[in-house]
C-alpha cells in the first residue's frame with residue numbers, strides 16, 4: 304500500500320489517479336486545510352483508496368496512520384505553498400513543511416518504511432544564475448517557502464546517511480492543467496497561479512487581467528516560466544517510485560518541459576483556446592519575479608524515462624473545463 308500525503312490537493316489528487324490507474328492501493332493522509340473532500344470522494348470511485356484525516360504536525364495522527372496501515376512507500380505532497388504568505392508568516396511554513404515532514408520521516412523510520420518521493424520545487428534555486436536550470440544549479444532560496452523545502456531536501460540526505468531512508472526529491476517548475484476527464488482540478492484559495500487566474504478573470508464580469516511587467520529582458524518583455532502538465536507530472540511520481548524500488552538509492556530530478564513560455568504567450572494561448580478576447584492591462588513588475596525560470600529536465604528523461612507529453616494548449620483547455628465545473632460547485636455551495 305502506498306501512502307499519499309496531501310492527496311486531497313491538486314497535484315496529490317492527480318498523482319493518486321495515476322497510481323490507481325496503475326493498480327496501486329492507496330491510503331491518503333490529509334488535513335483538508337487546503338485540500339477538498341470532494342477530491343477524495345472522486346478518487347474512491349476510481350480505485351482502492353482509504354482516507355485518514357490527520358495533520359503532519361501531530362505525531363499522534365501519524366502514529367495511528369502507520370499502525371493501522373502496512374505502508375510500503377510514501378509520496379509526500381502535504382505542505383503549504385503560498386510564496387507571499389511564507390514571507391510574512393515564515394513560522395507557518397517551517398512548522399508545516401519542515402517540522403511536519405520531520406514527523407513524517409520519524410514515523411517512517413519507526414515503522415520501517417524506507418522509501419519516499421518528495422514534492423520539492425524550483426523555488427529552492429532562488430534567482431537563476433543560468434538557464435535552463437539543471438539539478439546542479441546552486442540552491443539559494445529567496446523566500447521561506449523555498450527555504451522550508453530545501454531544508455527538507457537536506458534532512459532527507461541526512462536521514463539516508465543515518466537511517467538508510469531513500470528519497471527521491473522532485474523539483475517541480477510551474478504546474479498546469481487537470482485530469483483529462485475533468486474529474487478533479489486546480490482548486491486553491493487564494494489562487495496564485497497564472498493560468499487559473501487568467502481563466503477565472505473570464506468568469507468575473509469582464510474583470511481586467513493584470514500582466515506584471517512587460518520590460519523584462521525577454522523576447523516580448525514578459526516573464527518566462529516552464530509549465531508542466533499535472534498529468535505528466537503525476538506520471539513522473541510513479542516512475543520515481545519504480546526507480547526507487549529498482550535502484551534503492553536517493554536522487555533528485557527537475558520536472559519541467561524545458562520550454563519557456565512567456566506570460567504574454569500564455570495569455571494569448573488562453574484567448575486562442577477560449578476563442579474570446581480577455582481584457583488585459585500591464586501593471587508594474589512584482590518584487591522577486593526573476594525574468595526567466597525554466598528547467599533542464601534531461602536527467603528525469605534519461606534516468607527515469609519520463610517524457611512530458613501534453614501541450615500547453617491541452618493544459619489550458621482542461622484547466623478551463625475544470626474552471627467551468629468549479630464555478631458551478633462554488634455557486635451551489637454558496
Ligand SMILES: NC(=O)c1ccc[n+]([C@@H]2O[C@H](COP(=O)([O-])OP(=O)(O)OC[C@H]3O[C@@H](n4cnc5c(N)ncnc54)[C@H](O)[C@@H]3O)[C@@H](O)[C@H]2O)c1
Nearest residue numbers: 309311312313314334335336337338358359381382384478
Ligand atoms: N502547484 C505548483 O505549481 C507547485 C510547484 C512546485 C511545488 N509544489 C509542491 O507540490 C505539493 C502539492 O502542491 P498543490 O498545488 O497540490 O497544493 P495543494 O494545497 O492543492 O495540496 C496540498 C495538500 O496538502 C494538505 N496538507 C497541507 N498541510 C498538511 C498537514 N500538515 N497535514 C496533512 N495534510 C496537509 C492540504 O490539505 C492539501 O490537500 C506541495 O508540497 C507544493 O509545495 C507545487
